[in-house]
Amino acid sequence: MKIRIANNIRKEEDKLICLICEAPLLHSLSWRSFFFFKTEEKICRECKESFIKIKGSVCRKCGRPQSSEKLCPDCLKWEANPKTCGLLQQNRSVYVYNPFMKEVLARFKFRGDAELVYAFAPSFSRAFQTYCSHSDIALVPIPLSEERKKERGFNQAERLASLLNRPIMQPLIRTENEKQSKKSKAERLKQKTVFKTEKGSVKGLNVMLIDDLYTTGATLHHAAECLKAxxxxxxxxxxxxxxS
Structure with a gap:
């Protein structure tokens, strides 16, 4: 039996390549990792080190890296507006949006490489345990429009949420279809109705929205407004x- 398992481990080891650059992965599979293969790193050291994790001081509201925990300029604007003040309790993120991440994210979202989600899995899961370990939260991935989801073949926010091993709710329906990446910052901030939900769909729940990228915070604030109102x-x- 041990010989058979050892042979299976060797076969899996021979197949291991980096999900990003396709270089062979040099680390050996342990007995434990053979049985829990999805938890292993699936990118090479060079690619892993090209991602920049957020460390040190951040805006206490949105998690933007900066020299202090004071509210960043964007959050000051959100909180100064009576309509948006307090809608989003807090955001936390794992990585900085550097050029390497920008290219990998484009492959993940716009070129249909859904398996790339596993390149982020260990760090995304570990940081979640640090920032968001409360047991009473409901995970809600930001939805795509039906047309956009059909075009891509998957929703990247749903893929990310699936890494966290928690129940996922989908109370939100997206009502606009234009790509956010095509819009300017001003256009994103001016959007009116972006989502809808049924009355009382998350009544009394503490919701944790899951998404790939926090840019201006507009999408997340629109979602928060819909879910609270x-x-x-x-x-x-x-x-x-x-x-970003």
């Missing part, structure tokens, strides 16, 4: 892969 959520916070 119509969905009757208790609180809404967010966890994203990247903070």
């Amino acid at each position: 119509d969905g009757e959520a208790n609180t809404v916070s967010s966890y994203t892969l990247i903070r």
Whole structure:
């Protein structure tokens, strides 16, 4: 039996290549990692080191890296507006949006490489345990429009949420279809209705929105507004892969 398992480990080891650059992965599979293969690193050291994790001081509200925990300029604007003040309790993110991450994210989102989600899995899961370990939260991935999801073949926010091994709710429906990446910062901030939900869909729940990228915060604030006003959520916070 041990010989058979050892042979299987060797076969799996021979197949291991980096999900990003396709270089052979040099680390050996342990007995434990053979049985829990999805938890292993699936990118090479060079690619892993090309990602920059967010460390040190961040804006206490949105998690933007900066020299202090004071509110960043964007958050000051959100909190100064009576309509958006307090909508989003807090955001935390794992990575900085550097050129390497920008290219990998483009492959993941726009070129249909859904398996790239596993390049982020260990760090995304570990950081979640640090920032968002509360047991009473409901995970809600930011939805795509039906047309956009059909075009891509998957929703990247759903893929990321699936890494966290928690129940996922999908109370939000996206009502606009234009790509956010095509819009300017001003256009994103001016958007009116972006999501809808059924009355009381998340009543009394503490919602954790999951998304790939926090840029201006507009999408997450629109989602939070919808979930609190119509969905009757208790609180809404967010966890994203990247903070630009």
